[in-house]
Amino acid sequence: MSSIARTLGRARYTLAQGARVAWYMSHYMLARRLSAPFNRPGEPKFEPRSDPGAPERIRASYLALFAKDRANIEAGLYPAPSDFGASQAIDAVRLSARFFADLPRVDQRRVARNATEVRNTNADASRYPAYYLQNFHYQTGGWLTEESAELYDTQVEVLFGGAADAMRRIALGSLARGLRGRDQRRVRLLDIACGNGRFLTQILGAFPRMPVVGLDLSPAYVEKARDALKPWSQAEVVVGQAEKAPFDDAHFDAATSVFLFHELPPRVRAEVARELARIVKPGGVLIFADSLQTGDAPDLDQMLEYFPVGFHEPYYGSYLDTDFVQLFAEAGFAHEETELAFLTRVMRFRRS
Numbered sequence: 001m002s003s004i005a006r007t008l009g010r011a012r013y014t015l016a017q018g019a020r021v022a023w024y025m026s027h028y029m030l031a032r033r034l035s036a037p038f039n040r041p042g043e044p045k046f047e048p049r050s051d052p053g054a055p056e057r058i059r060a061s062y063l064a065l066f067a068k069d070r071a072n073i074e075a076g077l078y079p080a081p082s083d084f085g086a087s088q089a090i091d092a093v094r095l096s097a098r099f100f101a102d103l104p105r106v107d108q109r110r111v112a113r114n115a116t117e118v119r120n121t122n123a124d125a126s127r128y129p130a131y132y133l134q135n136f137h138y139q140t141g142g143w144l145t146e147e148s149a150e151l152y153d154t155q156v157e158v159l160f161g162g163a164a165d166a167m168r169r170i171a172l173g174s175l176a177r178g179l180r181g182r183d184q185r186r187v188r189l190l191d192i193a194c195g196n197g198r199f200l201t202q203i204l205g206a207f208p209r210m211p212v213v214g215l216d217l218s219p220a221y222v223e224k225a226r227d228a229l230k231p232w233s234q235a236e237v238v239v240g241q242a243e244k245a246p247f248d249d250a251h252f253d254a255a256t257s258v259f260l261f262h263e264l265p266p267r268v269r270a271e272v273a274r275e276l277a278r279i280v281k282p283g284g285v286l287i288f289a290d291s292l293q294t295g296d297a298p299d300l301d302q303m304l305e306y307f308p309v310g311f312h313e314p315y316y317g318s319y320l321d322t323d324f325v326q327l328f329a330e331a332g333f334a335h336e337e338t339e340l341a342f343l344t345r346v347m348r349f350r351r352s
Contacts (some may be wrong), residue, residue: 006074013070016084017166023092024162027099031158033109034100038310057299062163065342067273069166077176078169078206095154102140102151109138115312122319129241131265134216137311143217149196149224163342168258170341171207171289174348175256178285178336184210187253191215191281192242192272197225202258204232213252215240242272247279254285262291262319269319270327277332277351286333286349289341294320296345303343 039045073080109115115134123133123144136141139155142148156164179187184207191200194214203212212236213230216222222237222305240246255276261269276286294301308316324341324347325335333349340346 009074009080010070013073013080016081017066017069017162019084020157021162024160027096027154027158031100031103034103036111046184054299054302058303061297061300062161062342065163065166066290068341069169072169072173072176078202081165081169082205083165087286092154092226094149098147098151099154099158099301106138109135110312112140115314120317128217129243129268131268131315134314135312136263137313144220146223148221149220152196152221160343165198165202165345166316167341168202168289170339170344171199171256171258171287171346172202174284174337174339174346175254175287176206178287178348178350179207179254182253187211188251189213189254189256190245190247190252191256191258192245192276193217193257194225194237195221197228197237199256199258200225200235200237201228204229204235208232209234209258211235213238213247215242215245219243228313241312243268243275245275245279249278250281251279252284253281256289258286258287258289260290261288261322261324262313262316264317266322267320268320270331273327273331273333277301277328280351282351284351286328286351288324288328288347288349289344291316291319292340292343292345293322297340300343336342 072078097311115138123142125133128144133142137155139148139151152165160167171290187207187210189201189203189210189212191203191212191214194200194216195218196213200212200214204210211234212229212232214225216225216237217240219239222239225237229237238246242264257272257276261272264272270320280286291307292300292304304320307313328335328349333352334346336350338345338347
C-alpha cells in the first residue's frame with residue numbers, strides 16, 4: 001500500500017468512524033437525559049469505584065480500540081467497514097426513531113426491575129430453556145420478537161458508544177490470523193448464537209467464499225440473519241440451541257462465539273463448550289469474544305460493576321469469575337492468544 005493510499009484510507013476511516021461514534025454517543029447522552037434516575041427511592045445508592053484519572057484512561061482505551069482496528073485493516077486482515085452511505089443513513093434515522101419510541105418501555109422495566117416479561121407471555125416454555133425466557137437488558141419481548149431483532153444493533157451500539165462493530169472486528173482479526181494460509185472455500189465455519197447475523201456479515205466481507213452457518217434460538221433473529229446474508233449463496237442460518245447443536249461430530253473447521261457466554265448460566269456454559277468441542281474438527285479454530293472480566297483492565301472495572309446493576313444480566317456475576325481457559329481446556333481446546341478490545345476480551349483456541 002502506497003503512503004498516499006494509506007493516508008487516504010486513514011482519512012476515510014476517521015471520517016466514517018468519527019461520524020458513527022458521534023451519532024451513537026449523542027443517542028446515549030439523550031437516552032440518559034430521558035430516562036429516570038438510576039437509583040430508586042429506598043434502595044442503597046450505587047456508586048462505582050473510581051479514581052480521578054480513570055475517565056481519561058478509559059477514553060484512551062476506547063481510542064486504542066479504533067487504532068487497533070485500523071492497524072488490522074492496513075495489515076490486510078479484513079477490509080475497512082463500508083457502512084457509511086445514503087441507504088445506511090436512512091436506516092439509521094428510521095431505527096433511531098424506533099429506539100427512542102421503545103426507550104420508555106425499557107426504562108419502565110428497569111425502574112420496576114421487571115425481569116420476567118417474556119415468561120409472562122405466551123412463549124412456548126417447552127421450546128425454550130427457562131434462562132432464555134427473560135428480557136435481557138430489559139428489552140421488549142426478550143430475544144423472541146421481530147422488534148428486538150430489528151433494534152438490537154442500534155441498542156448495542158448506543159450502549160457501547162458506537163464501538164460494538166469495532167470490537168467484533170478485533171475478533172475477526174483473530175480469526176484471520178488463526179486461518180492464515182487456509183483456502184477459505186474449504187473452511188466451514190459456524191457462528192453460534194449468531195443473532196441477526198451482524199458478525200457473519202463481517203466475516204463474509206473478509207472471506208466472501210467461505211461456507212458459513214449461523215445458529216440461533218430465536219426465529220425472529222434467524223429471519224433477520226437470513227435476510228442479511230442473502231448476498232452470499234453459501235451462507236445458511238438455522239434455528240437451534242447452542243447446547244444442543246443440530247450438527248454432526250467434527251462438522252466444522254472453525255467456530256465463533258460473540259457476546260454469548262455472559263448470558264448463560266454456569267452449567268450451560270460448560271455444555272456449550274463441550275458441544276463446540278464435539279462439532280469442531282481436531283485442529284479447528286474457536287474464536288471466543290465476550291465481556292472483559294474483573295482485572296483484565298482495572299480502569300474499566302467500574303463499568304463491569306455497573307453493567308449487571310444497570311441492565312438485566314442475571315448470569316453476569318458468575319461470568320466474571322469463570323476461568324475460560326480452564327473451561328475450554330476441559331472441553332478439549334488449547335488456548336492460543338488473548339486480546340483486549342475496549343470492553344471485549346477476544347480469545348482464540350485450537351481444538352486438540
